[in-house]
Amino acid sequence: MEIRMNKILVRGYLAATLCIAGTSAQTNVITVHDLVATHQITPFMTGACIEDVNHEIYGGLYSQMVFGESFQEPAMSQLQNFTAYGGNWGVANGVLNAAGTNGPKIVLDASSCADCEASVEINLGANAGPSGLLLHVTNPGLGPDRFFGYEVSLGANLVRIGKHENNYTLLRDIAYTVPTGQWVALRATITGATITVFVNGANVGSYTDANPLPAGSIGLRAWLDGTTNFRAMSVNTNGTLRNIAFTPTGGSVSGMWNALQRGTATGTYGMNTQAPFKGSQSQNIAFTGGNGEIGIENQGLNRQGMSFVANQPYEGYVWVRAAQATDITMALEQADGSAIYGEVTVRTTSTAWARLDFTLTPTATVFPGRFTIKLKQPGTVVIGHAFLQPGAWGRYQGLPVRKDVVDALVAQRLTVMRYGGSMVNHGAYRWKNMIGPRDQRPMTDGHWYPYSSNGWAIFDFLDLTEKMGILGIPDVNSFETAQDMADFIEYVNGAATTPWGARRAADGHPAPYNLRYLEIGNEEAVNAAFANRFQAIATAIWAKDPNIILVVGDFGYDNVINDPNNFTGSWSGITSLAGQKQILDLARANNREVWFDIHINTNAPPDPTNIPAVISFSDQLGNISPGARYKLVCFELNTFSSHSVARALANADAINALERIGDRLAMVCSANCLQVDGQNDNGWDQGLVFMNPQSVWAQPPYYVTQMASAHYLPSCLTTAVTGNPGNLFNITATKNSTGNQIVLKVVNGSSQAASYRLAFDGFIPAGSPLSITTLTGAPTAVNTAANPNLITPSLNNTTAVANQSFTFPANSYTVLHYASVTNIRMAKKNRASVARISSLISNRNVKGQTV
Numbered sequence: 001m002e003i004r005m006n007k008i009l010v011r012g013y014l015a016a017t018l019c020i021a022g023t024s025a026q027t028n029v030i031t032v033h034d035l036v037a038t039h040q041i042t043p044f045m046t047g048a049c050i051e052d053v054n055h056e057i058y059g060g061l062y063s064q065m066v067f068g069e070s071f072q073e074p075a076m077s078q079l080q081n082f083t084a085y086g087g088n089w090g091v092a093n094g095v096l097n098a099a100g101t102n103g104p105k106i107v108l109d110a111s112s113c114a115d116c117e118a119s120v121e122i123n124l125g126a127n128a129g130p131s132g133l134l135l136h137v138t139n140p141g142l143g144p145d146r147f148f149g150y151e152v153s154l155g156a157n158l159v160r161i162g163k164h165e166n167n168y169t170l171l172r173d174i175a176y177t178v179p180t181g182q183w184v185a186l187r188a189t190i191t192g193a194t195i196t197v198f199v200n201g202a203n204v205g206s207y208t209d210a211n212p213l214p215a216g217s218i219g220l221r222a223w224l225d226g227t228t229n230f231r232a233m234s235v236n237t238n239g240t241l242r243n244i245a246f247t248p249t250g251g252s253v254s255g256m257w258n259a260l261q262r263g264t265a266t267g268t269y270g271m272n273t274q275a276p277f278k279g280s281q282s283q284n285i286a287f288t289g290g291n292g293e294i295g296i297e298n299q300g301l302n303r304q305g306m307s308f309v310a311n312q313p314y315e316g317y318v319w320v321r322a323a324q325a326t327d328i329t330m331a332l333e334q335a336d337g338s339a340i341y342g343e344v345t346v347r348t349t350s351t352a353w354a355r356l357d358f359t360l361t362p363t364a365t366v367f368p369g370r371f372t373i374k375l376k377q378p379g380t381v382v383i384g385h386a387f388l389q390p391g392a393w394g395r396y397q398g399l400p401v402r403k404d405v406v407d408a409l410v411a412q413r414l415t416v417m418r419y420g421g422s423m424v425n426h427g428a429y430r431w432k433n434m435i436g437p438r439d440q441r442p443m444t445d446g447h448w449y450p451y452s453s454n455g456w457a458i459f460d461f462l463d464l465t466e467k468m469g470i471l472g473i474p475d476v477n478s479f480e481t482a483q484d485m486a487d488f489i490e491y492v493n494g495a496a497t498t499p500w501g502a503r504r505a506a507d508g509h510p511a512p513y514n515l516r517y518l519e520i521g522n523e524e525a526v527n528a529a530f531a532n533r534f535q536a537i538a539t540a541i542w543a544k545d546p547n548i549i550l551v552v553g554d555f556g557y558d559n560v561i562n563d564p565n566n567f568t569g570s571w572s573g574i575t576s577l578a579g580q581k582q583i584l585d586l587a588r589a590n591n592r593e594v595w596f597d598i599h600i601n602t603n604a605p606p607d608p609t610n611i612p613a614v615i616s617f618s619d620q621l622g623n624i625s626p627g628a629r630y631k632l633v634c635f636e637l638n639t640f641s642s643h644s645v646a647r648a649l650a651n652a653d654a655i656n657a658l659e660r661i662g663d664r665l666a667m668v669c670s671a672n673c674l675q676v677d678g679q680n681d682n683g684w685d686q687g688l689v690f691m692n693p694q695s696v697w698a699q700p701p702y703y704v705t706q707m708a709s710a711h712y713l714p715s716c717l718t719t720a721v722t723g724n725p726g727n728l729f730n731i732t733a734t735k736n737s738t739g740n741q742i743v744l745k746v747v748n749g750s751s752q753a754a755s756y757r758l759a760f761d762g763f764i765p766a767g768s769p770l771s772i773t774t775l776t777g778a779p780t781a782v783n784t785a786a787n788p789n790l791i792t793p794s795l796n797n798t799t800a801v802a803n804q805s806f807t808f809p810a811n812s813y814t815v816l817h818y819a820s821v822t823n824i825r826m827a828k829k830n831r832a833s834v835a836r837i838s839s840l841i842s843n844r845n846v847k848g849q850t851v
Helices: 013-020 057-061 403-411 458-468 482-493 499-506 528-544 578-589 611-624 645-660 700-710 831-844
Strands: 029-033 047-050 075-079 082-085 088-092 095-099 105-108 116-124 131-138 148-155 158-165 168-175 183-191 194-199 202-208 217-221 228-237 240-244 248-254 258-263 266-272 282-289 292-298 306-308 314-321 326-334 340-348 354-360 366-375 379-390 416-419 471-476 517-520 549-552 593-597 629-638 665-670 674-676 689-691 696-698 715-722 729-735 742-748 754-760 769-776 794-799 805-808 812-818
Touching: 029 742, 047 629, 057 403, 057 674, 105 131, 116 131, 116 148, 116 217, 131 183, 148 183, 148 194, 148 217, 158 194, 158 202, 168 202, 217 228, 248 258, 248 282, 258 266, 266 292, 282 292, 282 366, 292 326, 314 326, 326 354, 326 379, 340 354, 366 379, 403 458, 403 689, 403 696, 416 458, 416 665, 458 471, 482 499, 482 528, 517 528, 528 549, 528 578, 578 593, 578 611, 578 629, 611 629, 629 645, 645 665, 645 700, 645 729, 645 742, 645 769, 645 812, 696 700, 700 769, 700 812, 742 754, 805 812
Parallel strands: 029 754, 047 416, 047 665, 075 088, 248 266, 416 471, 471 517, 517 549, 549 593, 593 629, 629 665, 674 689
Antiparallel strands: 029 715, 075 248, 082 105, 088 095, 095 228, 105 217, 116 183, 116 228, 131 148, 131 217, 148 158, 158 168, 183 194, 194 202, 228 240, 258 292, 266 282, 282 379, 292 366, 306 366, 314 354, 314 379, 326 340, 326 366, 689 696, 715 729, 729 742, 742 812, 754 805, 769 794, 769 812
């Protein structure tokens, strides 16, 4: 018996989509054409993209617990009962003056009000922007929009009501002439969800928020270039009036640290700019009199609090100098200073910078906690850098990364990670700033955070992926020089006898990394200027190592490209593939292969909608440079603000669709790999793994990657679907090389369950083991710290039967894995089996097939 295809089905995404999109009234059937595979699928379709955004590194993966480690954040005057976030704040005769750009703010400590009234008198400078009160403040941090709360501001010609949720939403502007250079009384009340504003005692307007924020503290905010003065601040909560004084505590402290004082001790703080350890400044602390302690404290990323585990060692060091021998005490404490859980004292005897190492073991498990550096007797020290991390017990295989975070990545079954993104586009992102001892790497003005210490970067990433046993692909700035990139290749892949290979060995990695893939740029406009930069870099790299495959940091395309010289829909704005042609011609002339990184949006089904555009882009690359060797990769499946079930289903849609487009696509990674809970400050609220200082948990898209990876089979099959619910139903089928396993990955993105009978051309599923893994939930559902397992996959191991029907739940991703299945070709040895199989297939009446 021979089974032959009557008609060759179009391979890839378009064929599957057309089959799925039919409106036939026949019985709901999924037919898997399992005898002939259309193409091979790489195992690298289940990756993640990690970059220094939303604190994936600092405060996240990196084991460094101190945030603001090098004291480069702007110095802030310390006010009693307030915490400052940016700007320069000073007090004279009870008047608080604020200056600085980027929206500096101060927030009242240990205060919370629901229905309350806040007031302050404001004197706006001539060039000051809207400045005023903050209400219901929670989760504040350094940055103009890093907090949750309401803002009620006065400008020269308006009263403004706005809302911050780690972003800014204008709620209402009220036209009102506010004099500058004069004191103006501003009062705001919150009753339920309604904010009412009074200026000089007059009611000027209100706003009712349909989605009100919870109770929180109050604060002040100043804007833009002019100086703004404040006085006579008060808060009235439940009829209790509290007048709030502006009282300085003596000097200034770098922005991510706070002053500490105990007992009757007196002291001063200031920023030392004379020969700082790093960057532009270091922190000065002086104990001047009395008894007790004077020092500084750090509560980790944006003061979210540190987590300490009882009886486990924490190791660290500080770089200090002092004019004379001085004892310095480091401690682990409760965040509010009410308890001390471990202390160690070291002595500095050097007027030059000296590193002092220490170990601290807390006596209790603590969260939130803080790390303190303090003096207990008269003396003055300058502190240049501070480091604290868990001992080996809390780190992954001795690396400077959190063990619990990496354990989650390993459990996700990632096959590839890309280290890159917008961070590489900053002019200061240069690989030579990322080598050597992490405490001595130079400061850079980073893309996502302007005070980067380069403590964890490209080669730390390669160390991690090497230990994890997965493929790691770094990304570099496209403005690196050709010589620097030649040095880079020698550093990562050169023998230890070469100059840069010797430097790598001295940095702790004697053997070459054997890097094979490297991305140049991120989300670039691939025009002539970029192509010229790429050509210079590529020529230098291939001269050093001709086996390197370079990846072009291209962008995205929405519209099908019919003319490579005239099209629309490019995310970067290019209208021609002339830059891509120059790169492909270069690769062909050098007998090299190049890849192009195309980013895809995955918000909710039916996303992604631009797969036809991606296919056309690939086709046109072949047309514009015949004979050139190339592939596509997608290093960022992206969404702007979701890590929900809907986003998970869109990711599953993308993986399915990209597996079906053939071997033209080599890899897929989802962004963002990681996210620190509550610290999203730019809209990219899309982490696969969430964490806080205490714990790590997975989001729904994480499980899509895990499920697809766990059930990877290399050969792609075509399917036909009748009676389908439309373009929210998406299926990809694969099999293994021996033909005795088959996997169906099914996305039902609709709000209705869908029931289908499964039919196969050659498989006999009856009696074979069948695992059914399903991820489902409300489209908006996410996992939280309080409920980290709300959305997780369910597993059902069963035995398959012939003509089996399945109901795919609404809003679900289901993986059916048949194992040890009998195949027609295997059964040909048994004539009786052949006859039975022939009968089964004839009865199915599969369109487009003959037996």
